[in-house]
Amino acid sequence: MKIRAITLFPKMFDCLNESIIGRAIKSGVLDFEAVDIRAYSKDKHQKCDDTPYGGGAGMVMTPQPIYDCINAVDPNHEYVRVYMSPKGERLSDGLCRTLSENENILLLCGHYEGVDQRVIDLCIDREISIGDYVLSGGELAALVVIDGVCRFVDGVLGSSVSHEDESFSDGLLEYPHYTRPPEFMGMKVPEVLLNGNHKEIDKFRKAQSEKLTAERRPDLLKVTDGESEVDGGH
Ligand code: SAH
Numbered sequence: 151m152k153i154r155a156i157t158l159f160p161k162m163f164d165c166l167n168e169s170i171i172g173r174a175i176k177s178g179v180l181d182f183e184a185v186d187i188r189a190y191s192k193d194k195h196q197k198c199d200d201t202p203y204g205g206g207a208g209m210v211m212t213p214q215p216i217y218d219c220i221n222a223v224d225p226n227h228e229y230v231r232v233y234m235s236p237k238g239e240r241l242s243d244g245l246c247r248t249l250s251e252n253e254n255i256l257l258l259c260g261h262y263e264g265v266d267q268r269v270i271d272l273c274i275d276r277e278i279s280i281g282d283y284v285l286s287g288g289e290l291a292a293l294v295v296i297d298g299v300c301r302f303v304d305g306v307l308g309s310s311v312s313h314e315d316e317s318f319s320d321g322l323l324e325y326p327h328y329t330r331p332p333e334f335m336g337m338k339v340p341e342v343l344l345n346g347n348h349k350e351i352d353k354f355r356k357a358q359s360e361k362l363t364a365e366r367r368p369d370l371l372k373v374t375d376g377e378s379e380v381d382g383g384h
Contacts, residue, residue, distance in 0.1 A: 151250070151303050152181040154223050155292050156216065157259040158198060160184035162289040170307065171300055179305040182296070185223055191215040199262055208263035216258065216269045229256035231275045234288030234295070235264070238277030241295060243318035245278070249295070250302035257295060259288030321370055322363045325355040 155163055163184040166172060174180040188196050192214055199209040220231065230252045239245065249255060258265070258274065270277070280291045300306045301313050317324040328339040342354045363370050 152254045154256045155184045156219050157184055158187050158261055159289055160186045174306045187215045187219045190218040210263050211265040213266040213269040220273045229254040231256045233258045233270055233274045233277045234291040235277040236279050236284050238279040241280050246298040247302050249299045257292040259292050261287045322359045325358040
């Protein structure tokens, strides 16, 4: 998979070189680059923002550098072009899976008050939000999308089945985990997990999953035709 982040702050993506995503980049499963919008500005001071028409607080990112940057990275529109925006479709497990089916993803990160609407209308295929709150920039949101999506790309996680058992994969929150030691600060690992009876273990975990979901996210249990209402099913 090829991902390009279009941003004024490319260094914010340095953390992708760590851990699981870092390994995917090193092994070539993920081809990632953060592209600096400023390098495409035709302004003599490489300015990329200006005051909003109609007045109001803050600055707006100007269309020219973004337009030229996107067209340099993706001249033939081979990428799905996403603008990170609080006004976009809410990210979910289902949306991460859907996005992972794309070969090429471009993520435009806004800053300040956002970007000139004309560049969104001209260049962008879809808008994605990571939740109902406003961040100061799209970079952290893009990082969330990259991590959430890459987990579904073959070869990124150590074992190809490891994302199948997670929270939301079956419409439920995941059961709690335990590891060694068998007793810690006087607290014991549930007996059933130690006896090696896999049928019993599956039953116990399923019950824990259902209990946790009912307590914390009853909205996930409201299903229609066997599919979760929350992420639209997959
Ligand atoms: N004025 C805008 C918010 C701008 S925040 C509004 O009220 O809708 C600056 C940038 O941060 C945005 O352009 C967007 O790229 C990013 N951003 C902020 N909150 C976000 C969220 N919840 N999800 C995705 N991107 C977000």
